[in-house]
Amino acid sequence: MxxxxxxxxxxxxxxxxxxxxxxxxxxxxxxxxxxxxxxxxxxxxxxxxxxxxxxxxxxxxxxxxxxxxxxxxxxxxxxxxxxxxxxxxxATDPSLDDDAYSAELDRLAERTRELIAEPLDVRAKCRLLCRVIFGEEGYRGAQESFAIPSSSLLSQVIRSRRGIPISLCLIFLLVARRLGLPVEPVGLPGRFMVGIFRGREPLYIDCYEGGAFRTRAEVQLLL
Incomplete structure (x- = not known):
């Protein structure tokens, strides 16, 4: 057989x-x-x-x-x-639990829901999410440990509150999806951000810089 x-x-x-x-x-x-x-x-x-x-x-x-x-x-x-x-x-830690991220991401989403007083547009809700992740919870760019693998792994980023641009953006995106927010990942040369494409002009969230909101013109100056 x-x-x-x-x-x-x-x-x-x-x-x-x-x-x-x-x-x-x-x-x-x-x-x-x-x-x-x-x-x-x-x-x-x-x-x-x-x-x-x-x-x-x-x-x-x-x-x-x-x-x-x-x-x-x-x-x-x-x-x-x-x-x-x-x-x-x-691939680096086969013993990682199936719910290694979910409890923290659920908690961040629930805290943001507590702050949302409808009606609010997508941009206002994203600002509240930034307040929770980068303000209350203290997630930051891993300035001294940018090249350390743990800054790329979400379970480690959740533990240390420090990450590289893409890992911080992933946390933002995964919480935003729990809240039903229509945001998208945006890969740029040397950068990674989250984009809000509702409204006349797009806005970009720079998660590595504490959730700073940037216009298209500001992003172009960074490239």
Missing amino acids: THEAELATLERLLDDPSPVVRLAVLSKIKAAGLPGVLWLEALTKDEALATHARILLADLRTPEAAAHSFLAHIRDPHCDLEEACLLLER
Whole structure:
């Protein structure tokens, strides 16, 4: 029997409560190698089997498997941004929890909701989000540790409150999406910002500079 056929058979045993069965399933998945780990990663999207798949994955994840999962995930042009960040970071830390970011991002979103008094436009809401992230919570550009890998990894940025432009923008974007704010990532030469494209003129949020709002003309001067 091929590994693919064995894995399909094992799917029916993932929720078996017997420790003996669980060990046997784990052994078979290990024998399948990387395809077995990727198969389990896919099952984390199955509502009925997700919990069981995650338990087994805790013993099986490797940097190589994480890298393959990341590459497979980003092939979809509509892939989930937060999951992509998580999968990428798992290439350096396979033990990273599935909810490594969500609690902090949810908390930042909830605090911002407390400050929003409707009706407010997108720009005003973004200013409140900047107040929370860069004011109250003290997220800042990693001036002295720009080249340190931890300044690029979201779990480490959340812990230290210091990050490079793209990691700080990712935190802003992921919280903004929880709030339903229509903002977009903007890659620029030597810079990364968040764009607000509602209204007559675009505005850009420079997360590395504490959430400073910049006009198109100001951004052009920085390039």
